[in-house]
Each structure stands twice: as C-alpha cells, then as structure tokens.
Amino acid sequence: MQTDKTLDRNVAGRTAGRGLTEPAPVRWGLTIVALLFLGLFLFVPLASVFAQALEKGWGAYLEAIREPDALSSVRLTLIAAAVSVPLNLLFGVAAAWGIAKFDFPGKSILITLIDLPFSVSPVISGLIYVLMFGLQGWLGPWLDSHNIKIIFAVPGIILATIFVTFPFVARELIPLMQAQGKEEEEAALVLGANGLQTFLRVTLPNIRWGILYGVILCNARAMGEFGAVSVVSGHIRGATNTIPLHVEILYNEYNYVAAFAVASLLALLALVTLAAKSLVEWRMRGEPM
Amino acid sequence: MSTSKKWFTLAAALALTVTATVPSHASDVTLLNVSYDPTRELYQEFNASFAKYWKKKSGDDITVKQSHGGSGKQARAVIDGLEADVVTLALAYDIDEIHSKAKLIPENWQKRLPHNSSPYTSTIVFLVRKGNPKGIRDWSDLVKPGVQVITPNPKTSGGARWNYLAAWAYALKQKGGSEASAKEFVTRLFKNVPVLDSGARGSTTTFVQRGIGDVLLAWENEAFLAVNELGKDKFEIVVPSLSILAEPPVTVVDKVVDRHGTRKVAEEYLKYLYTPEGQELAARHYYRPIDKKVAARYAKTFTKVKLITIDEVFGGWQKAQKTHFADAGVFDQIYAPSK
Numbered sequence: 090m091q092t093d094k095t096l097d098r099n100v101a102g103r104t105a106g107r108g109l110t111e112p113a114p115v116r117w118g119l120t121i122v123a124l125l126f127l128g129l130f131l132f133v134p135l136a137s138v139f140a141q142a143l144e145k146g147w148g149a150y151l152e153a154i155r156e157p158d159a160l161s162s163v164r165l166t167l168i169a170a171a172v173s174v175p176l177n178l179l180f181g182v183a184a185a186w187g188i189a190k191f192d193f194p195g196k197s198i199l200i201t202l203i204d205l206p207f208s209v210s211p212v213i214s215g216l217i218y219v220l221m222f223g224l225q226g227w228l229g230p231w232l233d234s235h236n237i238k239i240i241f242a243v244p245g246i247i248l249a250t251i252f253v254t255f256p257f258v259a260r261e262l263i264p265l266m267q268a269q270g271k272e273e274e275e276a277a278l279v280l281g282a283n284g285l286q287t288f289l290r291v292t293l294p295n296i297r298w299g300i301l302y303g304v305i306l307c308n309a310r311a312m313g314e315f316g317a318v319s320v321v322s323g324h325i326r327g328a329t330n331t332i333p334l335h336v337e338i339l340y341n342e343y344n345y346v347a348a349f350a351v352a353s354l355l356a357l358l359a360l361v362t363l364a365a366k367s368l369v370e371w372r373m374r375g376e377p378m
Numbered sequence: 379m380s381t382s383k384k385w386f387t388l389a390a391a392l393a394l395t396v397t398a399t400v401p402s403h404a405s406d407v408t409l410l411n412v413s414y415d416p417t418r419e420l421y422q423e424f425n426a427s428f429a430k431y432w433k434k435k436s437g438d439d440i441t442v443k444q445s446h447g448g449s450g451k452q453a454r455a456v457i458d459g460l461e462a463d464v465v466t467l468a469l470a471y472d473i474d475e476i477h478s479k480a481k482l483i484p485e486n487w488q489k490r491l492p493h494n495s496s497p498y499t500s501t502i503v504f505l506v507r508k509g510n511p512k513g514i515r516d517w518s519d520l521v522k523p524g525v526q527v528i529t530p531n532p533k534t535s536g537g538a539r540w541n542y543l544a545a546w547a548y549a550l551k552q553k554g555g556s557e558a559s560a561k562e563f564v565t566r567l568f569k570n571v572p573v574l575d576s577g578a579r580g581s582t583t584t585f586v587q588r589g590i591g592d593v594l595l596a597w598e599n600e601a602f603l604a605v606n607e608l609g610k611d612k613f614e615i616v617v618p619s620l621s622i623l624a625e626p627p628v629t630v631v632d633k634v635v636d637r638h639g640t641r642k643v644a645e646e647y648l649k650y651l652y653t654p655e656g657q658e659l660a661a662r663h664y665y666r667p668i669d670k671k672v673a674a675r676y677a678k679t680f681t682k683v684k685l686i687t688i689d690e691v692f693g694g695w696q697k698a699q700k701t702h703f704a705d706a707g708v709f710d711q712i713y714a715p716s717k
Contacts, residue, residue: 219458222459223458223459224457224458224459224480225457225458225459225479225480226458229458229459233459236637238459238461240458240459241455241458241459241460241461323445323455323460324445324446324447325410325443325444325445325460326443326444326445327443328443338446340583341415341418341579341580341583342418342419343603343607343608
C-alpha cells in the first residue's frame with residue numbers, strides 16, 4: 090500500500106513542472122524563502138565546520154587528520170562501510186526482487202520488517218546487540234568461553250552499522266521494480282531464458298541506477314552513524330572509535346580545531362554523496378525505464 | 379552495468395588502500411584503561427610517562443589505550459564485556475558493581491592498594507562565570523530562585539553522585555540539620571537544574587561551551603582544566619565552606635589480565651600512580667596527591683577546605699547508593715525533569 094503511494098508521489102513530482110500557472114512573484118517569493126532556509130540551516134553550519142577546522146591554518150588541520158587515532162577512526166569507518174554496504178546491497182536486491190516480482194504469503198510482514206530499523210531508535214538497536222552478545226547477554230557466556238569478541242570490538246560496530254543501514258537499498262528498489270512490473274521478465278521466460286539469465290539480463294540492467302542510488306544513501310548513513318555504534322563501541326581510542334565517535338571525543342577534550350577537522354571529512358563525504366546522488370538522479374531520468 | 383562496476387571497484391580499491399597504508403601500532407603489550415570522564419588529560423600524559431618507565435625497566439614497548447565516559451556507564455560496559463585490563467573510575471561503588479554483577483574481580487579489591495586503592499583524591503567545587511554575577515559563595519546560594527545549576531546525572535555519572543552527596547552533607551551539617559532538611563535542600567537544588575548530562579565532561583561542555591547555567595558543580599580538577607583551557611577571563615572557581623573527599627579508586631580486572639597475560643604490567647601500571655612521578659603528574663592535572671612531599675609542593679594550588687568523607691556521613695558507598703541512587707531511591711523521589 091505504502092509503496093504505491095510513494096510511487097504516486099514520484100510520478101506527481103515529475104509531472105508537476107508542466108502545469109505551472111502561479112504568477113512570477115509567488116514563484117520567486119517561494120524560491121527565495123527556500124533558498125534562505127537552506128542557507129541558514131545548511132550552508133552556514135557547513136561553512137562554519139570548515140571555518141572552525143581551519144581556524145589555526147592548514148598545518149593544524151592536516152595534523153589533526155594525520156594523527157594516529159584519527160586515521161584509525163577513518164580506517165574503522167571505511168571497514169564498517171565496506172562490509173555493511175555490499176551485504177545490504179545483496180540483501181536489498183534479493184528482497185526487492187522477491188517482493189516486487191513474486192506473490193507470497195507474509196509479503197507485507199517482510200516489508201514491515203525491512204522498515205524496522207527506520208522506526209527503531211539507533212540507541213535501542215545498539216542495546217539489542219549488547220543484550221544479545223554482551224557478557225551478561227544471551228550469547229555472552231558462550232562467546233566469552235570461546236574467546237570471541239563481538240561488542241566493544243569491530244564485529245559489533247559492523248553489526249550495528251548493518252542494522253541501521255538495512256533498509257536503504259531495498260526501500261529504493263521496491264517501488265522502482267514494482268513500477269516496472271514483471272512483463273519484461275515474463276517475456277524473457279517465454280523466450281526460453283532461465284531464472285538467472287532473466288535476472289542478469291533483464292532485471293538488473295533495469296534497476297542499476299536505482300541500486301547505485303540506494304548504495305550511495307546506504308554508504309552515507311553507514312559512515313555517519315553515531316547512536317547505535319556509540320552503544321557497542323566501548324570508545325577505545327585508536328581501536329573502536331569511528332569518525333563520528335572520534336569527533337565527539339575530540340570535542341569533549343576542548344580540542345575544537347581537531348574535532349572540526351575530522352568532522353570536515355564527514356562533511357566532505359556528505360558533499361560527495363550529494364554530487365553523486367544528483368548525478369545518478371540525472372542519469373536515472375535520462376534512461377528509458 | 380559496466381560504469382557502476384567501475385565505481386564499486388574504485389570504492390573497494392580506495393578502502394583497501396587506506397586500510398593497508400595506515401600503520402598499526404607495533405608494540406609488545408597493550409593495556410586498556412577504562413576510566414571516567416575528567417581523567418583524559420591526566421592519563422594521556424601518565425601513559426606516556428609509564429611507557430618510558432616500563433621500557434627502561436623491562437625493555438618491552440607498551441601501549442595503553444584509553445576509554446572515557448561517565449563512571450557508571452563505563453562500569454556497565456566492563457560488566458557487559460569491554461575488556462579493560464585496569465579500571466580507574468570515579469567511585470568505589472562502580473567498581474563494586476564489576477564484582478557483584480560480573481565477578482571479574484574479587485570482593486576485597488579495594489584492599490589491594492594503599493589508601494583504599496585511591497592514588498589521588500579530589501573534591502567538588504563550583505565553577506562560576508567571571509565576576510560571579512549571581513554572588514555564589516556556598517551551597518546555600520545554589521537553591522536561591524533564579525540560579526541555574528549544572529550537574530550531570532547521578533544515575534550515570536560518578537562526579538554527579540559526589541555533587542549530590544556533598545550538597546546533602548552540607549545541609550545535614552547546618553544548625554538543626556536532619557535527614558528531612560537535607561532532603562528538602564537537595565530537592566530545591568535540583569529544581570534549579572535545567573539539564574542533566576550523562577557525564578561530567580558533558581556538563582562542563584554544557585556550561586562553558588553552550589553557555590547554559592550560572593554555576594557548574596564540578597570535580598576540582600575539571601574546574602581547573604576548564605579555567606585553564608578556556609580562559610581565566612571567563613570563569614572563576616568558588617570553593618564552598620564544606621565539601622566531600624572524593625576518592626576515585628583503581629584496580630586491575632583480574633579475569634581480563636589473566637586471560638591477556640598482562641597481570642604483571644597492569645599491576646605495575648597502577649603502582650606507578652603511587653610513585654613520586656605518578657603523584658607529580660596527578661597534582662599537575664589538579665588531582666590532590668596523597669604523597670606528602672608532592673602535596674606540600676602543590677599546597678598553593680589546592681585550597682584548604684573542610685572535607686567530609688562518605689564513610690562518616692553516609693556509611694559507605696553501598697549504603698549511599700542504595701538509599702539515594704537506586705531505583706525509587708531518594709534521587710528518584712525528588713527529581714522531576716523541569717518542564
């Protein structure tokens with residue numbers, strides 16, 4: 090149900106431009122309000138991140154980023170993203186394919202479950218892992234006796250990241266694949282293609298830009314996640330701090346230049362994400378769907 | 379497909395390069411010290427000093443990793459499996475919990491090192507804005523209407539529990555003071571608290587950086603640090619007529635050091651806190667040293683103040699915790715978040 094609505098909105102958004110009849114002052118007024126709002130809540134804070142980071146010059150900026158604990162946080166963030174994004178990509182495509190192209194009982198339950206990480210507070214999702222894998226948790230004693238570390242170590246951080254970024258790819262693909270329908274796949278099957286061939290040659294090319302779009306969003310969230318990761322991290326400097334956690338630590342140590350320097354890495358990531366997203370959107374529009 | 383494939387390859391390659399080029403610390407031994415909020419600067423310097431000492435003594439390289447946060451929260455993390463070789467927390471109760479909830483240390487842990495295993499002490503002071511515009515001199519000034527008091531949450535922060543108990547003890551020691559009058563005093567005090575952060579450092583940031591509140595109840599060392607880091611022209615320290623002797627204790631975590639094979643070095647690490655070098659570093663970071671000679675050198679820094687102890691007024695941490703900070707304890711009865 091919900092997916093149909095999203096789709097309607099998308100279609101409405103794309104066709105709205107044609108029937109524009111509002112007088113020019115209204116249009117300009119609305120545009121200026123929107124720009125002012127953007128400027129105040131987006132550009133000013135963004136600029137201030139870089140201004141603070143460069144307050145003591147490029148030397149201090151580079152030093153803050155090259156510091157071993159900062160590099161370790163960058164490395165951990167990249168590892169977490171490098172593991173969680175491909176996994177969520179696989180899962181997202183599989184789930185979207187199943188949901189959009191087939192009918193089966195429990196489908197709506199599956200859709201709801203995919204949305205779960207969006208509706209659960211990240212702190213709670215972190216605590217779930219503590220309750221499961223913590224020393225006092227369900228699996229804790231067993232893990233401990235086998236000397237397997239999950240929380241307060243890299244695996245816990247990866248798990249938490251996977252959980253919070255779970256819906257991004259699937260959520261992006263489901264409406265797209267539902268809109269495309271299953272006629273092309275049916276045609277392929279009738280012409281003698283097997284399931285895998287159909288998927289690789291018909292389904293996948295149709296959704297490639299949607300996949301990339303989902304991956305970009307998924308990656309941005311994976312690198313920026315704070316709450317869930319904070320709960321399972323243990324905050325060990327140089328070992329289990331991701332970039333956002335490291336920023337908080339530096340800030341709490343009155344080390345504002347370094348905090349904003351490292352934060353600027355995340356801001357840069359956001360800008361790159363934005364650019365990539367626009368590019369993909371532009372390509373998606375250009376492609377015959 | 380080919381374009382997106384290239385993208386993925388590029389991203390993967392990038393991730394790998396960064397992973398491969400960041401050098402990992404080459405060292406023989408690693409210790410993890412799980413500590414509370416305000417000790418960041420102390421242990422940063424102390425760890426470097428200990429590494430030098432240990433290298434000279436044993437020839438081994440040692441890296442001490444740090445984790446900081448609210449004392450109660452940190453204890454909880456160790457109970458849940460954060461593998462601390464040593465814990466250096468804000469109060470004995472939090473370390474007691476590591477014994478009672480997870481059995482990682484023996485019950486008599488506090489007897490293992492001198493001075494209740496507390497190599498340095500501290501107390502609670504007030505940090506006010508320059509010129510002391512609200513004229514805050516003592517605890518009684520904190521309950522006046524219109525005074526905003528910043529303190530962290532006693533449920534999660536060790537410092538906050540010391541704050542709370544110091545205020546309670548002050549009210550108790552007034553003429554005609556009783557349990558009832560103390561409860562009433564602390565209730566009024568918390569009516570003036572607009573926000574409770576989870577740890578001491580969060581509260582300091584709220585006060586100095588976000589500019590909220592008229593007075594911060596802080597560890598003495600935290601107050602000194604804020605004044606020195608963020609400008610003597612912005613804040614000043616007020617020492618009340620009476621405060622509490624805070625003993626932040628330390629211990630090795632037996633189960634962890636035995637598994638890591640780090641017991642010897644972990645014990646040495648804590649003993650080093652008691653040496654003149656360690657005491658000097660503690661004093662330099664505004665912790666009151668227990669070594670008489672070092673204390674004498676820093677006598678000027680630390681204002682003499684009447685200090686009560688938790689044992690004489692509250693009958694020890696176990697009792698204080700049960701009465702005041704447990705669920706449905708006194709703190710839960712008196713504190714209602716200001717709307």
